[in-house]
Amino acid sequence: MKMTGDQTLIKRMNKSLVLDTIRSHAPISRADIAAKLGLNKATVSSLVAEWLDERLVLETGLGESSGGRKPVMLLFHREAGHAIGVDLGVNTVSAVLTDLSGAILARERRRLRVSAPADAALVVCDVVRSLARSAPEAPYGVVGVGLGVPGIVDDAGVVLTAPNFGWRDAPLRGMLEAELGLRVVLDNEANVGAVGEKQFGIGRDAGDLVYVSAGVGIGTGLIVGHELYRGASGFSGELGHMTIQADGGRPCSCGSAGCWEMYASEIALTALGDGAAPELRELEGAVRLAEAGDAAAIAVLEAIGRYLGIGVATAVNAFNPEMIIVGNRLALARRWLEAPLREAAASRALRHHLDRARIEFASLGLDSAALGAASLAISRFLDGAKAGGGGPPGAAAAAEG
Incomplete structure (x- = not known):
C-alpha cells in the first residue's frame, strides 16, 4: 500500500524524535525509547534500523535487564561527521573543528590583516581547509561550516552591514560556499556566542539570557525561552548601538554617536588621546600594563568595566x-572589569530584576562564538538528515588547494 503524505510526515516526525531521544539520553534501549515517546516497540525498532543504516546511531553493550534478556543499548554516532565553527573578528579569525556532539578536536587562530570581504573570505577558507585536513576519517566527512560575523546578516547569508569592517551588502556565504564546496551557515557573532554558551557553557540551564560580546565593538545575543530570539526582521541584539551618551558622544561607525560600544569595548582603548602609552591602545598591552601595576592601565580598564555595567543594567531592566x-x-581583562561592572549594574538596575539575574563571564573563553557557529552547522546537517536529504559534501572538497 502506498504511504499517504500524512503517514510520511508522521513517520518523519517520529524518526526525528527517536534520534533526538538517543542524543539526549544515550545509552538507551529501544524499549526505553518506546516508553519515552509512547510509540510501539516495532515502530521504534524499524526507525532505529534506519538510523543504524545511515550510520548516525551505533549499538553498544548490553544494558540492565528488567526481567528478560538484557537490551542492546544505543548511542548517537558523534564521530560520524565533523563541523567547523568560525568566529570572524575584526582583527582575528578563531575556528574550531568539532565532532557532531560539539566536542572540540582542533583549534586554529590567526590574525586578520585584511578588511575587504573577498580577502577576509580567503583567510576563512584557508583556516577551514587547514582544520578539514586535520579531521579524522568519518562517514559524512565535514558536514558544514558555521560562521559568526560582527554585523547584520540576512537569510541569504549576505552581510548587510558590519560597521567595524566597513562592509555593506557583502555576499559572504556565497563566496565561501563557492570556494569550499561545503554548506555554510552565517549568523551574527553575538548570536552564535549566545548559542555556544547556551549549548555548551555556563548558560546551559538558563531559559532566558543575554550574551554580551565585548571585543572590537559590542553585540548581544538573546536567548528567550531556551531559544535564540531574532526579532521581527531577524536582526535583534544590536545593543552595542544604544545611546549612553546623548550629548557630545563619540562618533560611532554606525553613523550615530554616544553608542555603548564606544565606551565599553576595545574601541575605548584605541580612542585614547595622544598622551596615552602606545601599549595601552590595544587590549593585550593594556592587560600587560595592568598586571605590572600600571595605574593608568588599571584606571582605563576599570572605566570600561563601569561602562559595561551601565549597559548590562539596561539589558537587565529591559529583558x-x-x-x-x-x-x-x-x-581577558576580567580581573579589572568585574568589580566596577557589578557595582555599576547594581546601582542602576531595578532591584527586583537584578535579584533574579546572575552576571557571569563566559565559561568557554574565546571559543563561545566558534562553538556556537559549529552547533548551527551541526543542527543544519541533522535537520537535513531527519528530512531525508542525505549527507552534504564531505571533507575532500574543503581540503583541496
Whole structure:
C-alpha cells in the first residue's frame, strides 16, 4: 500500500524524535525509547534500523535487564561527521573543528590583516581547509561550516552591514560556499556566542539570557525561552548601538554617536588621546600594563568595566533575564572589569530584576562564538538528515588547494 503524505510526515516526525531521544539520553534501549515517546516497540525498532543504516546511531553493550534478556543499548554516532565553527573578528579569525556532539578536536587562530570581504573570505577558507585536513576519517566527512560575523546578516547569508569592517551588502556565504564546496551557515557573532554558551557553557540551564560580546565593538545575543530570539526582521541584539551618551558622544561607525560600544569595548582603548602609552591602545598591552601595576592601565580598564555595567543594567531592566554573560576578548581583562561592572549594574538596575539575574563571564573563553557557529552547522546537517536529504559534501572538497 502506498504511504499517504500524512503517514510520511508522521513517520518523519517520529524518526526525528527517536534520534533526538538517543542524543539526549544515550545509552538507551529501544524499549526505553518506546516508553519515552509512547510509540510501539516495532515502530521504534524499524526507525532505529534506519538510523543504524545511515550510520548516525551505533549499538553498544548490553544494558540492565528488567526481567528478560538484557537490551542492546544505543548511542548517537558523534564521530560520524565533523563541523567547523568560525568566529570572524575584526582583527582575528578563531575556528574550531568539532565532532557532531560539539566536542572540540582542533583549534586554529590567526590574525586578520585584511578588511575587504573577498580577502577576509580567503583567510576563512584557508583556516577551514587547514582544520578539514586535520579531521579524522568519518562517514559524512565535514558536514558544514558555521560562521559568526560582527554585523547584520540576512537569510541569504549576505552581510548587510558590519560597521567595524566597513562592509555593506557583502555576499559572504556565497563566496565561501563557492570556494569550499561545503554548506555554510552565517549568523551574527553575538548570536552564535549566545548559542555556544547556551549549548555548551555556563548558560546551559538558563531559559532566558543575554550574551554580551565585548571585543572590537559590542553585540548581544538573546536567548528567550531556551531559544535564540531574532526579532521581527531577524536582526535583534544590536545593543552595542544604544545611546549612553546623548550629548557630545563619540562618533560611532554606525553613523550615530554616544553608542555603548564606544565606551565599553576595545574601541575605548584605541580612542585614547595622544598622551596615552602606545601599549595601552590595544587590549593585550593594556592587560600587560595592568598586571605590572600600571595605574593608568588599571584606571582605563576599570572605566570600561563601569561602562559595561551601565549597559548590562539596561539589558537587565529591559529583558529581565536569568543570566547576563559577558564574553569575547574583553573578558581577558576580567580581573579589572568585574568589580566596577557589578557595582555599576547594581546601582542602576531595578532591584527586583537584578535579584533574579546572575552576571557571569563566559565559561568557554574565546571559543563561545566558534562553538556556537559549529552547533548551527551541526543542527543544519541533522535537520537535513531527519528530512531525508542525505549527507552534504564531505571533507575532500574543503581540503583541496
